Amino acid sequence: MKKIEAIIQPFRLEPVKEALHAISVKGMTVTEVKGFGVQKGLREVYRGMEYQVDFLPKVKIEIVAADDKVQTIVDTIISKARTGRIGDGKIFIYPVAEVIRIRTGETGDAAV
Amino acid sequence: MSSKRVTAIYLLAFILVLLCAPLAAAAAEEAPPAAAAAAAPAVTDAPDAGGATTGSVKDVTAKEAGKPTLAELMDAVGHNKISINIVWTLITGYLVMFMQLGFALVETGFTRAKNAAHTMLMNFMVYVIGMLGFWICGFAFMFGGVGQVANLGMLANLGNEVTINLFGKDFGLIGYKGFFLAGGSYDVSIFTLFLFQMVFMDTTATIPTGAMAERWKFSAFCVYGFFISMLIYPIYGNWVWGGGWLSTLGANFGLGHGAVDFAGSGVVHMVGGVTALAGAIVLGPRIGKYKKDGTPNAIPGHHIPMGIAGALILAFGWFGFNPGSTLAGTDLRIGVIAVNTMLASAGGALSAMIYMWLRFGKPDPTMAVNGLLAGLVAITAPCAFVNAPAAVLIGLIAGILVVLSVLFIDGVLKIDDPVGAISVHGTCGAWGVLSLGLFADGTYGDKWNNVEGTVKGLFYGDASQFVAQFINVIVNFVFVFVAAYLTFKLLEVVIGNRVSAEVELGGLDIPETGVLAYPDFALLKGKREDTANGELG
Numbered sequence: 001m002k003k004i005e006a007i008i009q010p011f012r013l014e015p016v017k018e019a020l021h022a023i024s025v026k027g028m029t030v031t032e033v034k035g036f037g038v039q040k041g042l043r044e045v046y047r048g049m050e051y052q053v054d055f056l057p058k059v060k061i062e063i064v065a066a067d068d069k070v071q072t073i074v075d076t077i078i079s080k081a082r083t084g085r086i087g088d089g090k091i092f093i094y095p096v097a098e099v100i101r102i103r104t105g106e107t108g109d110a111a112v
Numbered sequence: 113m114s115s116k117r118v119t120a121i122y123l124l125a126f127i128l129v130l131l132c133a134p135l136a137a138a139a140a141e142e143a144p145p146a147a148a149a150a151a152a153p154a155v156t157d158a159p160d161a162g163g164a165t166t167g168s169v170k171d172v173t174a175k176e177a178g179k180p181t182l183a184e185l186m187d188a189v190g191h192n193k194i195s196i197n198i199v200w201t202l203i204t205g206y207l208v209m210f211m212q213l214g215f216a217l218v219e220t221g222f223t224r225a226k227n228a229a230h231t232m233l234m235n236f237m238v239y240v241i242g243m244l245g246f247w248i249c250g251f252a253f254m255f256g257g258v259g260q261v262a263n264l265g266m267l268a269n270l271g272n273e274v275t276i277n278l279f280g281k282d283f284g285l286i287g288y289k290g291f292f293l294a295g296g297s298y299d300v301s302i303f304t305l306f307l308f309q310m311v312f313m314d315t316t317a318t319i320p321t322g323a324m325a326e327r328w329k330f331s332a333f334c335v336y337g338f339f340i341s342m343l344i345y346p347i348y349g350n351w352v353w354g355g356g357w358l359s360t361l362g363a364n365f366g367l368g369h370g371a372v373d374f375a376g377s378g379v380v381h382m383v384g385g386v387t388a389l390a391g392a393i394v395l396g397p398r399i400g401k402y403k404k405d406g407t408p409n410a411i412p413g414h415h416i417p418m419g420i421a422g423a424l425i426l427a428f429g430w431f432g433f434n435p436g437s438t439l440a441g442t443d444l445r446i447g448v449i450a451v452n453t454m455l456a457s458a459g460g461a462l463s464a465m466i467y468m469w470l471r472f473g474k475p476d477p478t479m480a481v482n483g484l485l486a487g488l489v490a491i492t493a494p495c496a497f498v499n500a501p502a503a504v505l506i507g508l509i510a511g512i513l514v515v516l517s518v519l520f521i522d523g524v525l526k527i528d529d530p531v532g533a534i535s536v537h538g539t540c541g542a543w544g545v546l547s548l549g550l551f552a553d554g555t556y557g558d559k560w561n562n563v564e565g566t567v568k569g570l571f572y573g574d575a576s577q578f579v580a581q582f583i584n585v586i587v588n589f590v591f592v593f594v595a596a597y598l599t600f601k602l603l604e605v606v607i608g609n610r611v612s613a614e615v616e617l618g619g620l621d622i623p624e625t626g627v628l629a630y631p632d633f634a635l636l637k638g639k640r641e642d643t644a645n646g647e648l649g
Contacts, residue, residue, distance in 0.1 A: 044410075045410070045472045045473065045474060045476070046410035046411075046412045046476065046478070047410060047476060047478055047479060047518060047522070047532070048468070048471075048472055048476075048479075048515070048518065048519045048522070048523075049408050049409065049410035049522065049523075050410065051409060051410035051412070
């Protein structure tokens with residue numbers, strides 16, 4: 001089992017979610033986050049004074065899936081989240097030691 | 113069938129029955145009751161759907177019903193005129209009261225979420241505290257010597273003014289009748305005047321809360337509320353509106369019509385703006401407002417839509433503020449005043465927006481809002497005395513002026529005014545008073561302040577009116593600044609004006625009011641927001 005953590009542009013969340021539904025991803029966790037990457041925030045002007053927006057809003061999607069599903073999910077996310085411009089985000093993949101469904105106590109792939 | 117749907121069908125049936133009931137009732141009324149119309153032919157009980165016949169001679173109060181004498185008729189005419197004026201003054205006063213909400217939304221929207229309950233509470237309580245202060249003595253000091261206000265048909269006489277005699281002329285300093293609205297002030301016209309003037313005073317009182325937001329101790333604010341409503345506002349107000357010495361500069365020294373300020377660019381707005389200036393100086397800037405080298409940081413407001421909603425509420429309330437200041441719905445100049453008011457606001461918002469766009473690349477919404485308010489503040493003094501092109505021009509100039517003033521106060525004077533209150537109300541209030549002395553076109557204001565002829569500005573042949581306006585601005589600034597500065601310094605010694613750095617960084621809501629404005633939001637504490645210097649100031 002792997003955990004896929006994708007940080008994407010907030011306005012791409014809907015298309016990504018729809019596409020993941022279409023390939024029968026069973027669950028995901030979404031968090032509104034802020035951060036910076038290569039682009040290093042923005043400079044803006046408020047009432048005539050420049051200011052730096054250090055952290056830009058992003059959406060973090062977390063999905064845990066069986067090993068053989070990971071590549072499809074990653075490809076799907078990339079296909080829908082990519083705009084080709086700076087700020088599209090990143091995907092991180094982690095190994096998962098165990099998954100337990102709280103309601104039934106099932107573990108492993110059955111609990112995903 | 114689901115139970116929800118059954119309920120909906122019952123409701124629909126009930127409504128249909130209700131709709132049928134009036135039809136049935138109308139059918140029942142078709143048959144006239146026997147011998148009802150025989151007694152008095154003049155009186156009919158036929159309904160008046162068109163509205164043309166309601167209100168007739170039978171409604172004139174007369175000893176012999178339906179046949180008033182000439183004297184009774186004249187009484188009715190006079191009573192009607194004063195009734196229109198009093199109803200007009202009350203309703204426009206209610207509109208001005210609603211401006212409290214406008215101020216609350218602008219000030220809270222343009223400041224940070226962590227202080228929103230505190231900023232809102234100041235705007236709320238200033239209404240309450242100011243009202244009581246004005247009731248105790250503010251009204252008496254301001255209007256106790258104004259005499260009988262003719263437009264309100266006043267029978268009681270607010271005739272007690274303290275005067276001193278200089279150069280053989282009387283200088284009115286302060287009134288002293290109407291304390292607690294008791295005794296001889298228990299009068300419909302005086303109560304009406306009180307309501308209208310109270311909401312004006314509260315406009316002044318709520319202006320400094322914007323410039324002093326996000327760092328002012330709530331207890332000090334409460335005491336301030338009494339000072340401004342009982343002393344600072346009423347004393348200067350007496351000099352211009354209560355028959356005091358600035359209003360008699362014309363009658364005494366031939367300076368135009370004396371200080372003329374139709375609805376209060378000076379009396380209301382400049383007093384608020386100058387008080388805000390003194391307060392912001394005594395308080396000092398918010399932590400993080402200035403970098404080590406002294407250049408200002410931007411501290412964006414947390415809710416721009418709230419600020420814009422507030423600005424539109426203020427613009428709506430201004431239709432009470434300016435036209436209401438005739439104190440007379442029978443003075444049809446109100447049409448001109450209302451149009452001048454809206455034209456100037458448009459001029460101000462447009463020029464401020466375009467200026468920001470050209471200079472900084474984007475049409476900053478907070479400056480567009482300040483521009484709208486700047487236009488409104490500026491037209492408040494001259495609104496009754498100028499024509500439409502002048503009103504637009506006064507607004508356009510105010511919109512540029514407010515932006516330059518904000519940049520100057522923030523960047524050069526290094527006084528931190530989160531919402532631009534000093535610039536909107538102080539700078540543009542002064543501009544409004546002066547603009548009357550330039551653009552008054554002589555179509556209105558005959559016998560204003562007991563001077564023969566209409567009010568004319570410099571461009572219409574009366575330079576002395578501009579001199580009177582100029583003196584008014586100087587006196588306003590000096591008196592209000594000194595009085596407000598002393599008030600805040602006194603508060604500094606007795607209570608302390610400023611919250612601790614810890615409270616300021618964490619937000620004033622919990623320590624000062626015990627409750628968060630937005631408890632369900634996790635506030636991301638950005639580096640920019642709180643510790644731009646990386647230290648506690």
